[in-house]
Amino acid sequence: MAAQMTSDFFVERLKAWGVTRIFGYSGDGINGVLGALQRAEEAGSGIEFIQVRHEEMAAFMATAHAKFTGEIGVCLSTGGPGATHLVTGLYDAKLDHVPVYAIAGQAETTVRGSNYQQELNLDRLFADVADYVQEVSAPAQTRHVVDRGFRIALAGNGVAAVVLPKDVQDEAMEQPAVAHGFTRSGPGYARPRIMPHDADLRAAAEVLNAGKKVAILIGAGAREAADEVVAVADRLGAGVAKALLGKDVLPDDLPFVTGAIGLLGTKPSSDMMADCDTLLMIGTGFPWAEFLPPDGQARAVQIDVDASMLGLRYPVEVNLHGGALETLTALMPLLERKGDRDWRDGIEAGVAEWRKTIAARAMAAANPVNPQRIVHEMSPLLPSDAIVTSDSGSCANWYARDWQVKRGQRGSLSGGLASMGAAVPYAIAAKFAHPSRPVVALVGDGAMQMNNLAEMITVQKYWQRWADPRFVVCVFNNGDLNEVTWEQRVMEGNPRFATTQDLPDVPYARFAEMIGLKGIFVDDPERLAGAWAEALSADRPVLLEVKCDPDVAPLPPHLTLKQAKGFMTAMARDPGAVGVLKETARQLVKEVTG
Structure with a gap:
């Protein structure tokens, strides 16, 4: 029985990580992996391959797959120009915080460093866009490179890039030895619940309960907590504005949803931010800080699963590092229902008037x-x-x-x-x-x-x-x-x-x-x-x-x-x-x- 090739192991490992679809374009630098995909398809255990017109489009599709499924998106290219074409779409994933796994071919290891055709230092090319990038130089390295790339991309909602030289793809697979100089990894990752400490939740509740005019701003990170956002907004008598990536989190027929914010935003969202005394931001990296209240106008609470986004757009009094769903669920019992609904009524009146305005404009x-x-x-x-x-x-x-x-x-x-x-x-x-x-x-x-x-x-x-x-x-x-x-x-x-x-x-x-x-x-x-x-x-x-x-x-x-x-x-x-x-x-x- 012939030894398994590294490319076949690579495809097998992608399947172990749950990959069902790859967006890509062929080229000789990645032919070994394409052959392995073909063999897997013939054996009835294939991964669907979607042939695009351009590698940039493959990376955009991988990003969109991640957004619309909650899974990791996967794209593939040859080396050289195929890999450079991927970069724009990978930056789209990076900046919108979704997990994407990029696979790129490379010239043979035997010619690396010789200014060979389509030989680029792809690890340097991908170094800024990817949270993990590694070129495989030996078959025994493949296992942990694949596994670590997936785990880092999934855990950090970021990009991983794996570069496979042509000759390595076609070499016999060697599993890492139980010996010094080897490491033996395995597939699998489950996202944990991330919850703030009880003291921080109480501090956040104190700020929100003290507010008379509460505004909420949500982004894509609030998607899994839509019902909880509605419940919190109702209890606080708040209006809810939506960053562009959070547009589909809540329906626009809710009377307190003010719509988009920013240059592309609505007058009710702008008015709400100009007049609020308290701001709750949930799962958003909305970039245009000039559309948020001036410093000192509003006390603020922010919830985000990514700690690097906390306190970044506005001087937040209480930062809650946690997932939107679990954090709002824990926060809800600490919030007091506001009896005075004048603020909420004013927001709803503004929204109703705005809907007439945009209909007339249209x-x-x-x-x-x-x-x-x-x-x-x-x-x-x-x-x-x-x-x-x-x-x-x-x-x-x-x-x-x-x-x-x-x-x-x-x-x-x-x-x-x-x-x-x-x-x-x-x-x-x-x-x-x-x-x-x-x-x-x-x-x-x-x-x-x-x-x-x-x-x-x-x-x-x-x-x-x-x-x-x-x-x-x-x-x-x-x-x-x-x-x-x-x-x-x-x-x-x-x-x-x-x-x-x-x-x-x-x-x-x-x-x-x-x-x-x-x-x-x-x-x-x-x-x-x-x-x-x-x-x-x-x-x-x-x-x-x-x-x-x-x-x-x-x-x-x-x-x-x-x-x-x-x-x-x-x-x-x-x-x-x-x-x-x-x-x-x-x-x-x-x-x-x-």
């Missing part, structure tokens, strides 16, 4: 279609189990504000990294993770041209495997790198720079039809609702292309004097000023009049 006339209306029309038509992804750019504004999340729906995007090009790979990973659920990706035309259009070919390759074919990619076609255009105007006070901002016109819907998918083109706002209904009931994936107005401003919840001055300075020199001012006036009138 329905304002534009040329030809108001981009807000695209998401406004989508929102009520989505099934209760839908998953929505968004790209970075101006479409993220409408995702944040106009999609009204229902209980049971999920959504995510590239948060900390805010990378363009993540929406379609995120949606693909979501569909593989949940093939019976409808999935929608909201994508700007810039991101679509950057790399998402190519991943529609991946959709075409695999969609017939999915139990439910509902998969919609909505392209906001405005011919402009719109988010940066508005940043140039508002943040920098510069006019739109056509040289950097103009995009070529691409027939996105026709492309979808060309590769066997369904394409729908809309340039009339009155057709939007019907187009969404058609897309969400189609018998195959759909690319819904909407020709929308680039001059509709993604207005922040409050425009600062500096931003207003910058905007007017830009308008004085902007060739598109007339259209921009006209559309902005329409939005502001809707905010005033509702």
